Amino acid sequence: MAYPPWDVPYIGGGLVIAIVATLHVIIAHFAVGAGLLVACLDSGLAGHAGTEASRADVNDFLRRFGRVIILVSFVAGVLSGVGIWFSVSLASPRATSILIHHFLWGWAAEWVLFVVEVASGYIYYYGFDTLPASRRRVVAWIYAGTAWGSLFVVNGILSFMLSPGRWIETHDFWDGFFNPTFWPSLALRTVLSLGLAGAVALIIVRGSWKARGFGEAARRRISSYASIFVATLVLIIPFSIFYLGACPEAAQHLALGDAMRLTRTYLVVAGLASAAGVYALWAMRYGDGGRFAYDLAPALAMLVIALAATASLELVREGIRKPYLVYDYLYSSGWMTAEADPKEARALETHGVLALDPWLAPHGSGEGSGVALDFSRLSSAQRGHAVYRAQCAACHNLGGVNDLAPIVRGWSRVRASDMLAHLHERKFFMPPFAGNSEEQAALADYVWELGTQSLAAGEAGSLQRE
Numbered sequence: 001m002a003y004p005p006w007d008v009p010y011i012g013g014g015l016v017i018a019i020v021a022t023l024h025v026i027i028a029h030f031a032v033g034a035g036l037l038v039a040c041l042d043s044g045l046a047g048h049a050g051t052e053a054s055r056a057d058v059n060d061f062l063r064r065f066g067r068v069i070i071l072v073s074f075v076a077g078v079l080s081g082v083g084i085w086f087s088v089s090l091a092s093p094r095a096t097s098i099l100i101h102h103f104l105w106g107w108a109a110e111w112v113l114f115v116v117e118v119a120s121g122y123i124y125y126y127g128f129d130t131l132p133a134s135r136r137r138v139v140a141w142i143y144a145g146t147a148w149g150s151l152f153v154v155n156g157i158l159s160f161m162l163s164p165g166r167w168i169e170t171h172d173f174w175d176g177f178f179n180p181t182f183w184p185s186l187a188l189r190t191v192l193s194l195g196l197a198g199a200v201a202l203i204i205v206r207g208s209w210k211a212r213g214f215g216e217a218a219r220r221r222i223s224s225y226a227s228i229f230v231a232t233l234v235l236i237i238p239f240s241i242f243y244l245g246a247c248p249e250a251a252q253h254l255a256l257g258d259a260m261r262l263t264r265t266y267l268v269v270a271g272l273a274s275a276a277g278v279y280a281l282w283a284m285r286y287g288d289g290g291r292f293a294y295d296l297a298p299a300l301a302m303l304v305i306a307l308a309a310t311a312s313l314e315l316v317r318e319g320i321r322k323p324y325l326v327y328d329y330l331y332s333s334g335w336m337t338a339e340a341d342p343k344e345a346r347a348l349e350t351h352g353v354l355a356l357d358p359w360l361a362p363h364g365s366g367e368g369s370g371v372a373l374d375f376s377r378l379s380s381a382q383r384g385h386a387v388y389r390a391q392c393a394a395c396h397n398l399g400g401v402n403d404l405a406p407i408v409r410g411w412s413r414v415r416a417s418d419m420l421a422h423l424h425e426r427k428f429f430m431p432p433f434a435g436n437s438e439e440q441a442a443l444a445d446y447v448w449e450l451g452t453q454s455l456a457a458g459e460a461g462s463l464q465r466e
């Protein structure tokens with residue numbers, strides 16, 4: 001099964017997904033934490049013996065926070081959510097198909113939860129002054145519950161991609177859903193959600209306090225709830241260890257080996273997030289009314305740290321999943337592993353990738369995509385380019401991110417051919433070559449040509465500089 005390749009100049013489709021998905025994850029996580037914060041804060045008012053003025057201030061905050069939720073979560077969240085589906089179905093159509101087919105009821109459940117979440121969010125915001133307070137609180141909890149519920153469901157499917165666990169053998173929905181990283185991933189994401197929402201709440205209440213005249217009592221009350229939310233970030237390191245421990249062994253090795261740079265960045269950010277959590281705990285206990293604890297700057301710093309932690313978790317998850325889209329099942333290049341689909345693997349080996357993929361017209365070959373191509377009329381290096389598009393372009397972008405040309409600059413034909421034969425063994429994060437021996441030779445020709453051209457261009461460039 002093959003799909004048309006999606007050529008995104010310079011950055012490639014994978015990075016487009018990463019950007020859109022990271023944006024969406026941040027928004028979605030904020031929505032979850034914000035729902036819980038609103039529900040807790042509003043319910044807390046029920047038994048609260050504060051003055052009328054302070055209750056009015058808290059209500060004012062809830063209304064304002066509700067508006068942030070609607071704008072950020074519902075408008076930007078929905079747009080970026082649809083953006084993910086567009087970009088993944090273009091860049092990784094096969095993975096999209098697998099996720100839809102194997103988790104159809106998961107997506108359906110998620111969709112229902114999401115509809116209820118959005119409806120209750122709107123009812124809460126627009127009914128704020130007209131609904132009786134007790135009923136409004138029920139709506140808030142429905143919103144919070146469904147928002148977290150949709151995180152629960154999507155987390156099952158996303159964590160499946162990294163650690164399908166027993167699903168590989170059973171193909172059972174629940175084995176895939178409650179996979180090895182399900183709980184640690186849910187725990188991490190919940191904590192990040194709380195941290196993000198808490199930090200935004202602190203910014204609203206601290207940043208706009210003077211301008212809007214929030215009273216001291218309300219300010220303290222809201223800050224203490226928000227601080228508890230941020231304080232949960234202290235759990236991020238133990239949860240991350242728990243998470244890494246549940247990952248497939250090869251992914252753990254990657255995290256601590258070739259992808260160490262990524263891991264180190266994550267650890268620094270997670271360390272900062274823990275520090276933000278400790279600070280929030282300290283501010284709750286000792287900072288009450290203190291000048292420092294109530295400044296806008298620490299609140300902004302907390303938000304930046306929570307954002308960075310959420311984004312880097314996504315990068316690590318994507319990074320250590322290589323060379324797979326679905327671990328042990330589907331490679332990043334869009335071909336199934338030999339264990340998952342032995343028939344396809346045999347066909348690739350005997351007939352070759354070009355015979356299985358009708359979409360591989362090389363650039364400049366004069367052929368239109370989508371028609372059955374007569375690859376035999378092309379030169380070996382041109383055929384190699386087509387093979388490259390089928391197998392390497394998911395991660396290597398000509399002239400752009402992870403460009404192959406400078407990597408293979410000046411390589412000999414023998415070296416190129418030898419590298420292709422051991423792609424997977426040498427660098428575990430690349431899938432093994434999939435195709436017949438004639439195609440492997442063609443790709444070696446192409447890689448060699450790429451390296452030679454790159455060398456020539458480099459020499460011309462240095463001549464010019466001289």
Ligand code: HEC
Pocket residue numbers: 322323324332333388391392393394395396402404407408419420423426427429430431433447
């Ligand atoms: C899953 C993503 C992925 C795929 C698919 C992929 N690569 Fe890579 N490849 C990488 C990454 C990441 C690097 C590391 C780049 C670096 O070190 O800067 C890399 C490095 C390389 C290197 C340098 C290896 C070395 O010894 O330093 C070569 C050569 C290479 N790739 C060739 C290919 C070819 C040819 C294909 C297609 C058959 C391919 N790659 C497919 C991700 C991929």
